[in-house]
Amino acid sequence: MSLNIQDVQRIAHLARIEISPTEAEATLSKLSGILGLIEQMQAVDTTGIEPMSHSQDVTQRLREDTVTETNRRKDFQAIAPLVEDGLYLVPKVIE
């Protein structure tokens, strides 16, 4: 699979990352390099091997359903760019 410049721009848009044409070119070659590595790995015969969803062969530990977090809104909002009445403010989003 090979990427073109439009793919890169689309991925950037989906992630809301602004990239200049020069950056897009550089990103294209880096992403293509990564895909190249994956292609190499795909050459390995994996018939009969169950895919892993995690690199460690262990399972999820569960947490008891007990409230452990306290209200730290003041601390968190002290480092937010803009807040009002306890809300984080962001540029208006319209559907």
Add this chain to the structure above:
Amino acid sequence: MAWEVVIGLETHVQLLTKTKQFSGASTAFGAEPNTQACEVSIALPGVLPVLNKQSVECAIKFGLAIEAEIAPRSVFARKNYFYPDLPKGYQISQYELPVVGKGHLTIQVGNEEKTVRITRAHLEEDAGKSVHGAQEGMSGIDLNRAGTPLLEIVTEPDMRSAAEAVAYAKKLHELVQWIGICDGNMQEGSFRCDVNVSVRPKGSDKLGTRREIKNLNSFKFMQQAIEYETQWQIDTLEDGGKIEQATVLFNPDTGETRAMRSKEEANDYRYFPDPDLLPLEVTEADKTRVKAGMPELPEAMKGRFESNFGLSAYDAATLTASRDVADYFVATVNAGAETKPAANWILGAVSAKLNADEKSIAHSPVSAAQLASLLKRISDNTISNNAAKQVFEAMWAGEGEVDSIIEAKGLKQVSDSGAIEAIIDEVLAANTAMVAEFKSGKEKAFNALVGQCMKASKGKANPAQVNELLKKKLSA
């Protein structure tokens, strides 16, 4: 052309947990904005999710209740999209390997039973809320809801009318409350439905292009939205138009559905397994343990009511349509009432009063124990059915217990045959014309005489005894 509508549902059920899916922040409803939004909820860099044990148990309960395959191993995935109420930039969900696989739910539409196939149910987390109009050109973000545990339940496109879709949604709504995994509060958004609607020429087995009606949180709106959307699609196709796949919103004020966002930039969620979470393992032992803590399911209870209590299929289905009604019925029977009269009274007088007063049975002014003691006074002939209705009204109004009301209102039935005979003799003496009519073959006159006897006893004579004794006297 005759058209057929094809409907599938995706329901988001908020799980009954104290804390969030991946952190120990509280999920209590209605707190001040962002006071229940911890580091994980607001997605500070470097935080890690830890899965809630309780929500996994809820998912297992649901899987057992719909007789589904429960995956021994399921995987969490990141669903990537950009929106300010989703600070991580992705929702943690399950994609290829959901915890609950194929199952089914039986619904009742009119007199027909129908099985709706459930494709899957997966664990995921809710997003925060955007508040508009806080400041010009800005949106306010409240992340209290971010990370709240959800179970998304997806059906096959098995429903063929708005009525079937609503019947499914109601059945599911009762089931999740019955097994105690959701509070069912639709106003607070604990149970929200997305409905996929498409139409096709009747007889065709190819699915039409669907439009998805998002976020319906009332059964009434669901019915209206599906009916409007179905007609809109049929009209569009009959006018030679084409249906474009879209997400639509229902406007309750106009009763119309309207496309929300076009899918030209088709939602590309770029799912991939979340490296922060390990596979979720559910063992046979887990399933056995969870099952042991589950209540008897409505279907099983319905069967038991029919075979053990001799109730009709309809009565058994109505009594088990909600856990509260079923609990009330069982409590009434356990308090010594006979099953059939108990069912009749609960589905009759009790339901009517609850509807009139807009009360739920859990808050009934007449308790199951009180109803049972009332029914006992009918079966031991202390009072007649008619008198029982008066006692019931009085109990509902809070006038006391059964026996004291019977006493206070003088409703005790006269079953002493001597006393009843005396009344009959008086009535016969005073109504010689009627007696003559009866003897000349007019059957109707008999009922009139019974009526006179009941009236003379002020309604207190045992009607069966009056009948019997009167018959004896007239044929003498």
